Amino acid sequence: MITSLLVANRGEIACRIFRTCRALGIRTVAVHSDPDENALHTREADAAVRLPGAAPAETYLRGGAIVKAALAAGADAVHPGYGFLSENAGFARAVQDAGLTWIGPPPEAIEAMASKTRAKELLGIAPLRQVTEADLPVLVKAAAGGGGRGMRVVRRARDLDAALAAARAEAAAAFGDGEVFVEPYLEDGRHVEVQILADTHGTVWALGTRDCSLQRRHQKVVEEAPAPGLTGELARELRTVAERAARAVHYTGAGTVEFLVAGGRAHFLEMNTRLQVEHPVTEAVYGIDLVAEQIRVAEGHALAAAPPPARGHAVEARLYAEDPARGWAPQTGRLHRLAVPGTVRLDTGYADGDDIGVHYDPMLAKAVAHAPTRAEAIRVLADALERAAIHGPATNRDLLVRSLRHEEFVSGRMDTGFYDRHLAALTRPGPDPLAPLAAALADAHGRSRFGGWRNLPSQPQTKRYAMAGEEHEVRYRHTRAGGLEADGVRVLHADAARVVLEADGVRRTYPVARYGDEIHVGRTALRALPRFPDPAARHAPGSLLAPMPGTVVRIADGLSEGAPVQAGQPLLWLEAMKMQHQISAPVTGTLHALHVTEGRQVELGTLLAVVTTTAPGRS
Template sequence: MFKRVLIANRGEVALRIIQACRKLKIETVAIYAKVEENSRFVQAADFTYCVGPNTAQSSYLNREGILMAALLSGADAIHPGYGFLAEDALFAEMCAECDLTFIGPKPAMIRLMADKAAAKNYAKTQGVPIIPGASAITSANQLKQAAQAVGYPVMLKASLGGGGKGMRVIYNEAHLQQKYHLIQEEAQQTFLNDAIYLEKYLTVARHIEVQILKDHVGNLQIVGDRECSLQLNHQKVVEESSATILQPQQRQQLYDLAKRLLAKLDYCGLGTLEFLFANQQFYFLEMNTRLQVEHGVTELTSGIDLVTTQIKLAAGQTVRPGILPFSGHAIEVRLNAQADAKQHLLATGKLTQFCFSATERIDTGYQKNDIIQPYYDALLAKLIVSATTREQAIAKMQQTLKHTHVTGVGTNLATLSQILNSPAYNANQIDIHFLEQMEGAVQ
């Protein structure tokens, strides 16, 4: 087992990794931007190193600075968390060159799955269904022909995209060329690569995920599934475990697809396979080769500590192959700092009040009187509840939201309460467009 782990991240996920390392009696090293030197995760770590002034680019994306901190601190492994460098194959390679264990899969696996178009092409070769579309688009004419072939509406996506960036829905040919160039520019600016692909836009679909663990000898363990259909601007807002829409035979079909996709991959670590479920068919979307933001709901229904298990896998331990049983139902909502209810702009300022129900799981990197900076993501806290049934879990979350009080910055708390009290949500009559339609109805 590792002696000392550097955490190449910040906020609540850094605290979550520190918690896991303490369970394993591993010392922790926090890196931080100067502007966050008094943050909870910095105070909680055994050792700390400043790697930059404020922006993500100058700190949490500073590969060389992070590696220098790891070497100076005597760390023998690096946990990337999620976001930032978590799916950066180059960073994983640099870790190996410095004799540091990257807590994640091999760089080749990260590189394959980071390219969404390449990942889908690989899935197709393994007999896993993908949404009809076209990749390696290099001209507007080629794009036009591909769109005509699959039929409108279509979705344009950056091949190296993620986090909801580099995506546009196209409903007709009129603005196709204009959107094509906008996507290219956005992809180049955000991901330093302007490659895009096109796929059929599904008007009614559910977003379903499968959590997997695979060890270095090839044992594959499936740790349940999640429902992540409630999204705004392709960012998840509410997540559940399990996906109660699935019948037993559908769940088995989903797991069989996961096994088929991973069977020939030299993959070791934790990962998530994402699918769209439409017309009784599963379509592979992508694989995230890292810890998911919503991992907590799976932990509550499976009883597994996914972060400690992820660390153990990186240290060479194995898992029992098969499908892990799960029970009960868990729901997570993402409480975000939000300045504008319609445009979802990041709110900044001082948290003058930051109070939650003491009975549920609250994953947060903040505390009262903290300053919300403009440099990072909007996530303030993840509120997670579990119960025997979905109906009971919804009731618990409704109460949790009632006892949540945040002042000093704007939040999406009212939107979360609206979702949890929606008759359609309570009846499980949702899809990936549900929140957009709900917002449209309110406006």
């Protein structure tokens, strides 16, 4: 019987596994890197062990150190979570060799399915060996991992070598294995998967289907169960193939078999020998706890002959600290508040006041809604996200709300190219135009020393704010009665936390929260600007600023100051949160200055380079 369990992972998944352990009466052990010393998963565990001597991105890949931590803390079992070493057969063996219980499939099953190339061969599917123009577009994919890392779409043959190199680098950094392969890329396909749960007594459950088609950078954003729009015959085929794959490798525990569905046909992608990020939608529909079932299977308990019946529909949205309008650039900083109202389930690795760092995936939380019908689940989740208080760095919250309400998604006609087609429209700035006024009125109430009757009306007060990348100036006045007024808008109430305005006969209430110069008015984030901006703080035209904190991992070959560059030409690459981000020339001209070198760590807004255009009439 398991009494103490170490989670060889971090963040949201570690916190989620700890929740089940507490319900089962199992003590918990966390491991952490130096940046995660005060992370939520570290704080919530009964015991925590620092993993020493490695760069933050590599810390959770040190299997030997994790096994030593489990033994030192008195754990008798290890759960790998997802990502990192969760699909590493060598780590699974090391856990077992140390006399610990491994919460996962046998190492032999992991080996058989861990390499996507070998998994395809096991099922009689061969990856592309030689790529020709007729094969394009193709997808370069990491053999040993997932989560969108080590993946590149190639549409032109001349881009293949660069895509292979970039994918290998990302795969090696994320999974410790740089092997990649190439497969056809179906642009109008849907990503559909089947949840597997198997015991050591020969029972295999195929727990329905999930649709995970809404993806960015080949990483899932919105998932749901069951997958909508499948014929009964196709759904049965997917479950049959998934069960066959599990039995072929004598699988035990939780796993997922993934497919691309296009033209009414299913194409096998891979089998993930671990728990998936999106497992809560299956839990909601089947009324089970998959982590608890994993633990029971590892203890030798048998599953029932058949799974419980499916009930209703569930939809999950991943909330990321990122800016979708700027190439999905990850964001960092203080998360002041995260609160989602209603009955939705929220799985998160952050608490109010935690810092979002640069070293790991920028996912803040997963929000899951379950309802009798798909339409109800979508509506509940969209409403909860829209009403959520998310105060801190930019997030994809508005994108999620608009995606969930998009006609293509609501009707179940989405595919993996959804964001390729709709991202521009879904990220078009749409903040409330009255938000700056509400911020100014709340600020005026909080700071004003004036009050009571005045002989003369006061002069207009002016404040400036940055909102959605633009500057906004607002004016208001103190009234003789000690209140506040603004042209064209009735101010019905104003205090430091709440402003009520009426415009064109419509009354709206604005909750306001301020953290230094950072102000949140409802869903709109603003930044208070100084009354007199400092001209020296402005950068010259053509300046390239770091869109995120990270490390300069590569500068384009032969690039030097004075070199001619073309608009869109890659100049350098930043690595942040285990993803590489390309920085390109904004215009055609000359590289006037290059301020960084390979290996340098930079902060958000660091000046990287300056590209100047050639003056008209000059050569």
